[in-house]
Amino acid sequence: xxxxxxxxxxxxxxxxxxxxxxxxxxxxxxxxxxxxxxxxxxxxxxxxxxxxxxxxxxxxxxxxxxxxxxxxxxxxxxxxxxxxxxxxxxxxxxxxxxxxxxxxxxxxxxxxxxxxxxxxxxxxxxxxxxxxxxxxxxxxxxxxxxxxxxxxxxxxxxxxxxxxxxxxxxxxxxxxxxxxxxxxxxxxxxxxxxxxxxxxxxxxxxxxxxxxxxxxxxxxxxxxxxxxxxxxxxxxxxxxxxxxxxxxxxxxxxxxxxxxxxxxxxxxxxxxxxxxxxxxxxxxxxxxxxxxxxxxxxxxxxxxxxxxxxxxxxxxxxxxxxxxxxxxxxxxxxxxxxxxxxxxxxxxxxxxxxxxxxxxxxxxxxxxxxxxxxxxxxxxxxxxxxxxxxxxxxxxxxxxxxxxxxxxxxxxxxxxxxxxxxxxxxxxxxxxxxxxxxxxxxxxxxxxxxxxxxxxxxxxxxxxxxxxxxxxxxxxxxxxxxxxxxxxxxxxxxxxxxxxx
RNA sequence: GGUUCCGUGGCCGAGUGGCUAGGCUGAGCUCUGCAAAAGCUCCUACAGCGGUUCGAAUCCGCUCGGAACCUCCA
Numbered sequence: 001x002x003x004x005x006x007x008x009x010x011x012x013x014x015x016x017x018x019x020x021x022x023x024x025x026x027x028x029x030x031x032x033x034x035x036x037x038x039x040x041x042x043x044x045x046x047x048x049x050x051x052x053x054x055x056x057x058x059x060x061x062x063x064x065x066x067x068x069x070x071x072x073x074x075x076x077x078x079x080x081x082x083x084x085x086x087x088x089x090x091x092x093x094x095x096x097x098x099x100x101x102x103x104x105x106x107x108x109x110x111x112x113x114x115x116x117x118x119x120x121x122x123x124x125x126x127x128x129x130x131x132x133x134x135x136x137x138x139x140x141x142x143x144x145x146x147x148x149x150x151x152x153x154x155x156x157x158x159x160x161x162x163x164x165x166x167x168x169x170x171x172x173x174x175x176x177x178x179x180x181x182x183x184x185x186x187x188x189x190x191x192x193x194x195x196x197x198x199x200x201x202x203x204x205x206x207x208x209x210x211x212x213x214x215x216x217x218x219x220x221x222x223x224x225x226x227x228x229x230x231x232x233x234x235x236x237x238x239x240x241x242x243x244x245x246x247x248x249x250x251x252x253x254x255x256x257x258x259x260x261x262x263x264x265x266x267x268x269x270x271x272x273x274x275x276x277x278x279x280x281x282x283x284x285x286x287x288x289x290x291x292x293x294x295x296x297x298x299x300x301x302x303x304x305x306x307x308x309x310x311x312x313x314x315x316x317x318x319x320x321x322x323x324x325x326x327x328x329x330x331x332x333x334x335x336x337x338x339x340x341x342x343x344x345x346x347x348x349x350x351x352x353x354x355x356x357x358x359x360x361x362x363x364x365x366x367x368x369x370x371x372x373x374x375x376x377x378x379x380x381x382x383x384x385x386x387x388x389x390x391x392x393x394x395x396x397x398x399x400x401x402x403x404x405x406x407x408x409x410x411x412x413x414x415x416x417x418x419x420x421x422x423x424x425x426x427x428x429x430x431x432x433x434x435x436x437x438x439x440x441x442x443x444x445x446x447x448x449x450x451x452x453x454x455x456x457x458x459x460x461x462x463x464x465x466x467x468x469x470x471x472x473x474x475x476x477x478x479x480x481x482x483x484x485x486x487x488x489x490x491x492x493x494x495x496x497x498x499x500x501x
Numbered sequence: 502g503g504u505u506c507c508g509u510g511g512c513c514g515a516g517u518g519g520c521u522a523g524g525c526u527g528a529g530c531u532c533u534g535c536a537a538a539a540g541c542u543c544c545u546a547c548a549g550c551g552g553u554u555c556g557a558a559u560c561c562g563c564u565c566g567g568a569a570c571c572u573c574c575a
Contacts, residue, residue, distance in 0.1 A: 017505095034575095035575075036575090037575075038574085038575095043575085044575090046574085046575060047574090047575045048575085049575070050575035051575075053575095079573085079574095080573080081572095081573060082572050082573055087572090087573085090573085172504095175504075175505085175570075175571085176504055176505065177503085177504065177570095177571075178504095181503055181504075181571080182503095182571070184502085184503075184571095185502075185503065185571055247575070248574080248575030249506095249569070249570080249575080250569075250570070250573095250574055250575065251574085251575070252505095252569095252570070253504090253570060253571070254570095254571085277575095278575070279506090279569090279575095280568090280569070280575075281575085282568080282569095285567065285568065286568075287568080287569070287574085288575095289573090289574055289575090290573090290574065291573070291574065292574095295574095321513090324513075324514060324515085324523085324524070325513085325514060325515080326514090326515070329506095329507085329514085329515090330506090330507080330568075330569085331513095331514085332513080332514095334512090334513080336512060336513070336525085336526095337512080337513050337514085337525085339525075339526095340512075340513060340514095340524060340525035340526080341513085341524080341525080342525095343524080343525060344523085344524045344525065345524095347524085350538085390515075390516095392514070392515045392516090392522085392523080393515060393516080393522070393523085395515095395523070395524080396515070396522050396523035396524080397522090397523085398523095399522095399523055399524070400522095400523085403539090403540080406538090406539055406540075407539085407540075409539080410532090410538095410539060410540070412539085412540065466534085469534080471534060471535070474534095474535095475534095475535075475536080478536075478537085479536090482536095482537085487537065487538085488536095488537080489536095489537055489538050489539095490533075490536085490537075490538085491538090492532080492533085492539095497538090499537095499538090
């Protein structure tokens with residue numbers, strides 16, 4: 001029996017607004033698509049949160065035994081600065097400003113994005129397609145939509161006819177809108193507009209003579225619209241209907257709404273069964289965003305060089321911090337919250353280190369009450385994660401488990417009181433959820449062998465000083481090391497361990 | 502203006518009809534040569550006002566406050 005049968009996953013589907021039991025199209029397989037970054041500048045921590053949320057989701061599905069195909073795209077063309085007709089492509093604009101090739105912009109920020117993902121221990125997707133690698137497919141689907149009468153050409157650009165689509169379908173099904181309301185708000189059309197109605201959106205944009213990103217098409221030189229890339233790449237690699245589509249809450253409208261409309265119009269099928277949206281990272285209650293100027297770059301966080309930070313924090317501290325809230329809630333970013341997270345994370349990491357070195361060898365059947373408690377904790381990890389990927393609840397359980405691990409270490413809890421099967425399950429679960437599911441690993445410091453050997457030597461000297469009752473010397477060794485960031489801890493049995501801040 | 506969401510103890514944050522997460526901070530205790538770490542204990546909350554119910558932080562209504570989307574943003 002697979003773990004996913006034992007702990008069936010339920011998730012909040014944005015389409016229904018309700019928590020639903022997850023049933024994949026193909027038993028044992030999960031196909032998920034997540035909107036990746038537009039690589040025209042550095043990713044900030046708000047972006048990181050979204051990719052972290054879906055990292056956890058893909059990790060957990062795999063942990064349960066599913067075969068997961070996780071597709072996350074790179075948007076390297078087609079994302080306009082705004083929806084007005086003079087709207088410029090974000091990549092092209094950046095390239096023009098820096099006087100370099102658009103693909104240089106794309107390369108630079110894609111590399112940056114990948115580096116940030118690695119720093120936060122966010123695993124790469126199974127497929128990472130780019131919009132420029134799928135121009136042909138985007139032209140094909142645009143042609144198909146014209147043939148079906150749901151798109152029209154206008155002065156070298158092609159637009160999706162929202163009103164016509166809405167005759168047979170509901171445009172706004174995901175975000176709870178209707179086109180009458182949409183027609184009432186927003187920017188009005190002017191004479192310059194090529195669109196028939198302001199709610200129509202571009203599938204293909206004509207490239208003006210000075211435009212540097214351009215491809216030939218049946219409608220002349222141009223470039224694809226923003227939304228069509230995701231429809232093309234998701235269906236190409238996951239099928240016309242696939243299991244999960246994720247992304248940030250701010251993409252719900254219009255981006256995901258347009259994807260639904262295009263996909264449904266092109267294939268006649270519902271493109272996605274479950275829509276998942278991760279919520280925003282906020283600063284003082286306001287959304288972290290580049291345009292508001294309140295975004296934090298990962299480098300500013302590590303170095304503590306942002307004005308709102310007292311000092312730097314490690315990537316794992318931030319990862320833990322973000323996992324303390326549910327992905328569908330907003331999360332407020334602050335110095336105080338990070339400080340608290342750092343201590344909490346250290347506690348869990350320490351227990352992780354301890355449990356790895358605890359072995360149960362006896363065959364004692366153990367005390368029923370203790371065994372029961374450990375079994376309950378072990379199961380709770382799965383139950384909480386299967387309940388809409390509730391990392392906050394899971395972490396609460398891991399803290400309980402860490403307490404029991406410390407008890408095992410100190411002797412408050414005798415291993416002989418435990419059933420070996422229960423213990424091994426407990427151990428495997430703690431390590432598995434920490435590392436494989438939540439991706440929380442020890443902060444990678446400069447623990448090189450040279451330093452380790454040096455500290456061990458000092459520890460030996462301190463042990464000698466203590467047995468000689470030379471406390472002034474033993475205290476000096478401890479205190480001086482503490483000053484440079486190395487904390488010596490005395491064990492009950494005279495053993496000493498150390499941690500580096 | 503329209504659509505949606507949120508308001509939880511000193512702070513951060515889960516939960517969402519009865520079983521009162523968790524972390525951080527603070528106070529006390531145990532262990533320890535002294536520390537640190539660890540363990541135990543304490544401070545026990547759901548914006549306000551009504552209503553439904555045997556019972557509501559959780560459901561409903563109103564009021565106040567905040568946010569997101571309706572231009573671009575994960």
